[in-house]
Amino acid sequence: MTIQGYAEGIKEKVFDEVEEEKGLEVIVSEVNRLKKIINEMILLAKLESEETSFKKESVSVENLVNQVLERALPIAAERKIEMQQKVAPNLHLIGDEERLLRALLNLSFNGIRHATTKLSITALEEQGLMKIMVEDDGEGISDDLIPHIFHRFVKGKNGETGLGLAISRAIVEQTGGKIEVGKSKLGGALFTLTFPITSKKIKTVNPLCDIIV
């Protein structure tokens, strides 16, 4: 309706120059917002239907987290949010690297948007499970929103489209893991991704061969 209103107004020449310029700015920003929603909806539909299009590659968690930090750096710097990471060495996941990156970026962009001063990413092995935690020191997620937070189009204060977490959940579940939300010791939201440790590279006596168990 916003696009239609401004476009018709410009066509009928009912605006002065300043209003027309403002109208064009609003049209461009609304078109970009709609483009983002459509792209996210297409991605979500794909994630829920094409299991086969998921790659099954060995993904280094250290590498993955470094890529997340690299891509999130400009937004974090703009918002003056400090990013910390603590990743145990030699952690690997079997999954689709691009999609796992998307899942973690969605959580990190949310964290940066809601944080007061910092975002922290931790990856470790605990009781035979691999955990990746993304947390921040913002206001956290309200108790009434928590049960619905991974549903599509659910958004809270300062939310955008409400599709990011639904996409992250679909990716984590397609990778054989689960995603949970809780409260961080830092004061804000805590998202925990848990994956079974399906394979581990073991160094053998013979340096020419690695056994995958």
Ligand SMILES: Nc1ncnc2c1ncn2[C@@H]1O[C@H](COP(=O)(O)OP(=O)(O)OP(=O)(O)O)[C@@H](O)[C@H]1O
């Ligand atoms: N780290 C966080 N701290 C506080 N609230 C959060 C956090 N992460 C998500 N939320 C809340 O959960 C809602 C849903 O998040 P989700 O990522 O699905 O959608 P979004 O960020 O609003 O839009 P987008 O589709 O662009 O990601 C957000 O609108 C926000 O209210």
Ligand SMILES: [Mg+2]
């Ligand atoms: Mg989001």
